Amino acid sequence: MRPVLEVQNLGFAYANGPLFQGLSFRLEPGEALAVLGPSGSGKTTLLHLLAGLLPLQEGEVLWEGTPIWGLREEALARRRLRFLGLVFQHHFLLPELTALENVLAPGYLVGRVDRAWAFALLERLGLGARAGFLPQRLSGGERQRVAVARALYPRPRLLLADEPTASLDRRQAREVLALMRALCQEVGAALVLATHDEGLVEGLPALRL
Ligand code: ADP
Ligand code: MG
Secondary structure (H helix, E strand, C coil): CCCCCCEEEEEEEEEEEEEEEEEEEEEEECCCEEEECCCCCHHHHHHHHHHCCCCCEEEEEEEEEEEEECCCCHHHHHHHHEEEEECCCCCCCCCCCCHHHHHHHHHHCCCCCCCHHHHHHHHHHCCHHHHHCCHCCCCCCHHHHHHHHHHHCCCCCCCEEEEECCCHHHHHHHHHHHHHHHHHHHHHHHEEEECCHHHHCCCCCEEEC
């Protein structure tokens, strides 16, 4: 099987010095990797490199076998829409849209507006009864689950989650993570999860920065 993501000998430095060097790993569909390290260790930088949002300096990133180095900006952006889902610490839901409409929003970008699929995702995340709610009526954990559903709506091959539970309490954080992992496995998306909180991701293969 062709890996979803392959990273070869990746290195990166800002002006004040190197952050990491020689990182290599690969992820198959449905596999997950935790990126661990304290604040400032380079987790967000690594995820930006994997997403093609920051120019590579050393090494290579391949999306389903295609090296992203050398892809033109438009080609990269077009691929990214279908290949990649992103979840951040902040949910970035649009406040004037319902949960269901937020999940559907990327459908307008990829040209496939499928309400049944959007609703199925919300239901799978335990939010079937909240589909018509505005974000302000949802708890923090519920908002993050909507953000996960939105990221998975275009059926991406890879989900990148950067401290997705850092603003949640322990119980909600565990719930969101468990659902996110299960759903990625069900739809065959690979998952890279960055967190400073090692206790949250026990049992996941880990890369330490
Ligand atoms: P983490 O997500 O693990 O907290 P980051 O990737 O955000 O780590 O940052 C890693 C280090 O790089 C930090 O010391 C940060 O201050 C520095 N850094 C982040 N972005 C930039 C930038 N654009 N220019 C220079 N230094 C940066
Ligand atoms: Mg970070």
